[in-house]
Amino acid sequence: MTATPLTLQPRAVDHPVDPSVDHEIQAIVAGETTTATCNTDLAAGPWTFDSRPGYGPGSSMGDVIPTGAPRQGQLPAEYREADEAELAARIVAAKATLGERVVVLGHFYQREEVVVHADYVGDSFQLANAALEHPDAEAIVFCGVHFMAETADLLSRPEQAVILPNLAAGCSMADMADIDQVEDCWEQLADVYGDMETPDADGLVPVIPVTYMNSSAAIKGFVGRHGGIVCTSSNARTVLEWAFARGRRVLFFPDQHLGRNTAKAMGVPLEQMPMWNPRKAFGGSTEAELADARVILWHGFCSVHRRFTVDQIAAARAEHSGVRVIVHPECPMDVVDAADEAGSTDYIRKAIAAATEPTTFAIGTEINLVQRLAAQFPQHEIFCLDPVVCPCSTMYRIHPGYLAWVLEGLVAGEVRNRITVTADVAVPARVALERMLAAKP
Numbered sequence: 001m002t003a004t005p006l007t008l009q010p011r012a013v014d015h016p017v018d019p020s021v022d023h024e025i026q027a028i029v030a031g032e033t034t035t036a037t038c039n040t041d042l043a044a045g046p047w048t049f050d051s052r053p054g055y056g057p058g059s060s061m062g063d064v065i066p067t068g069a070p071r072q073g074q075l076p077a078e079y080r081e082a083d084e085a086e087l088a089a090r091i092v093a094a095k096a097t098l099g100e101r102v103v104v105l106g107h108f109y110q111r112e113e114v115v116v117h118a119d120y121v122g123d124s125f126q127l128a129n130a131a132l133e134h135p136d137a138e139a140i141v142f143c144g145v146h147f148m149a150e151t152a153d154l155l156s157r158p159e160q161a162v163i164l165p166n167l168a169a170g171c172s173m174a175d176m177a178d179i180d181q182v183e184d185c186w187e188q189l190a191d192v193y194g195d196m197e198t199p200d201a202d203g204l205v206p207v208i209p210v211t212y213m214n215s216s217a218a219i220k221g222f223v224g225r226h227g228g229i230v231c232t233s234s235n236a237r238t239v240l241e242w243a244f245a246r247g248r249r250v251l252f253f254p255d256q257h258l259g260r261n262t263a264k265a266m267g268v269p270l271e272q273m274p275m276w277n278p279r280k281a282f283g284g285s286t287e288a289e290l291a292d293a294r295v296i297l298w299h300g301f302c303s304v305h306r307r308f309t310v311d312q313i314a315a316a317r318a319e320h321s322g323v324r325v326i327v328h329p330e331c332p333m334d335v336v337d338a339a340d341e342a343g344s345t346d347y348i349r350k351a352i353a354a355a356t357e358p359t360t361f362a363i364g365t366e367i368n369l370v371q372r373l374a375a376q377f378p379q380h381e382i383f384c385l386d387p388v389v390c391p392c393s394t395m396y397r398i399h400p401g402y403l404a405w406v407l408e409g410l411v412a413g414e415v416r417n418r419i420t421v422t423a424d425v426a427v428p429a430r431v432a433l434e435r436m437l438a439a440k441p
């Protein structure tokens, strides 16, 4: 296959970098730039696509709406019609009025206009832990996506309200592992392996379920009930070692790429990593393949990270001598193999911060983070491997208008968009999270 030639547009190091991806998207909408976005809905402007209240759009807009998925009503006109400066002023004023009563969390992939108001910026687990630093805050406003708000609710005190400013901010990857499908998968695996609870002569059960943090609370609860554990992109290897000490094999969901990249680095052969497609009997594998499996990979992926390609890396190397390519482990295996390094968002941030000489970095992760790093470290040349402007389009739904709306609601004594995990799910989900915290290399 012939490689597609790519023209990358690295950020100029001698000019200040605008960290706002939204400004770039609005320039595309206005026809002021020839750059493109990956999603025509984003190029329609936030209120045009948000005029269809509900789930998506974004990475998962072509998918069936998951059962019980939260629905967002339309934002009142006073917020939709306010400009960026007015919304910023209203957010600042509401936060000042609320003081210590509220803590605002901003994910690394969140848009800059929201992140500037965050008390903490980090990955989903760092932010859930940051909320623990504020046990007296009445409300935790989580500017991320739905599963992140659920995790914060699991770890926060019962009387604290966790708020997701836009209920339509889901995660397409998390939605790819539906609890009914996972329960069905477990029953089919029991048909192949027999008793799933009783250890064999070596003290190992047939399967340990492992879920990535990017999954619903229902999946974390399932994992907790079946002797399993949660992992992050930072500790996936440690968690898999924990699981292999207790089981013959691992059922890993929802992200096939994180599972495959991690297990491959641990020496698990690819032929012992069958994929589980929930729409097929036995996930699409034979019983013999399942019997031989070490890691069963759920058929899930991140729509943002799967856009990165080996061709983009080749283009970056051709155009930038000495470029250092770092990608996220949610990228496909061939991309991780072609990169110089792979690591979590925190790894990427620390790697750039630790570089003492001016360096050119080509980064394979979500563009809001890349753009912010480029602005934060002007001594380096930092650009996104993907030449198209492609944010996490579900997280992009947390427009500042929604943040202003929930904060002013709190000022008025009204809790809007509270995310609550029911006790039957929360208790086993916390068990799975506690196992992760206790798993040490």
Ligand code: SF4
Pocket (backbone or CB within 6 Å): 059, 109, 145, 170, 171, 172, 173, 174, 214, 302, 303, 304, 305, 366, 392, 393, 394, 395
């Ligand atoms: S970047 Fe991917 S995995 Fe992360 S929230 Fe967005 S869709 Fe989900």
